[in-house]
Amino acid sequence: AQSVTQLDSQVPVFEEAPVELRCNYSSSVSVYLFWYVQYPNQGLQLLLKYLSGSTLVKGINGFEAEFNKSQTSFHLRKPSVHISDTAEYFCAVSRLSGTYKYIFGTGTRLKVLA
């Protein structure tokens, strides 16, 4: 079985500061990895995904993430955040076969302060 841990439930950060949102996963098989963002009262939007290849993945809105197999991590980073980045961020994994259903972390609420 797979599991995903997002240790930080809330992360406050000042505008234009860098941010890192942490994601660790556990799986006995290889997985795909995803970061989704959820703005208030909206569905989930894909930020980026790791399927294979380069471990540094770039996504939308200036976000990037690095896959670290040895540490089973997939942390999300942005060098300079904006007020508009205030949202909830979810890390998810899916197996490379079967139904491809997502196993989600509990989410990290990013609050960007002026």
Place this chain on the structure above:
Amino acid sequence: GAGVSQSPSNKVTEKGKDVELRCDPISGHTALYWYRQSLGQGLEFLIYFQGNSAPDKSGLPSDRFSAERTGGSVSTLTIQRTQQEDSAVYLCASSYRGDSYEQYFGPGTRLTVT
């Protein structure tokens, strides 16, 4: 093009009543997923459809929950004899096919059981 749509956006029902939640996936997407987002449980997988069949129903929390999909398109999630613990946001997602790993989410239906 059109994204995943869900209706109603909000539903308030009395305990013990039945409810139906609808999902219209992106045209041409053969895979469809239902997830539930609640305060206590985070984001949980409920059921997966490939075409009209549901090879994975492992996330349905009880036999009060059922879902169907017709014409390889619209899906309905039915909750019978609703309980207060059913209160949550129900999210639908679709993907081109089950092995294309990237899922597109709808805005969700917020269900409140009073």
